Amino acid sequence: MTRAASLLLASLGFAVTGVVDAASGRGESIYQSSCVACHGADGVGALPGVFDLTTADGPLALADEVLIKRISEGFQSPGSPMAMPPRGGNPSLSDEDLKAVVDYMRKEFAVR
Numbered sequence: 238m239t240r241a242a243s244l245l246l247a248s249l250g251f252a253v254t255g256v257v258d259a260a261s262g263r264g265e266s267i268y269q270s271s272c273v274a275c276h277g278a279d280g281v282g283a284l285p286g287v288f289d290l291t292t293a294d295g296p297l298a299l300a301d302e303v304l305i306k307r308i309s310e311g312f313q314s315p316g317s318p319m320a321m322p323p324r325g326g327n328p329s330l331s332d333e334d335l336k337a338v339v340d341y342m343r344k345e346f347a348v349r
Contacts, residue, residue, distance in 0.1 A: 264341025267334055271325035272342075280346035286317025290346040297343055305335045 277283035280290035313320035
């Protein structure tokens, strides 16, 4: 079964075990709703001053704890005209949600 088919079945309420990791799906959903506007669908950054998530020396080179702290509290990169808001502007995101989005970004934007 393809990933697209699995996601479709999952979105229709069917349990799909062993094909789509729930945390990965949650991380992707969070990224698409809270992060994509600034970081872009491809992770290279859609706005000036936003870090490129796909570079070997970019934010994903940092430890999970550092990334989660930055996402949780908000972060302004040096020279950037704007700051990332705490929790990507969605205060309802839990710490588990933040971990899921970090896991998703690591999987999706890993330097190949």
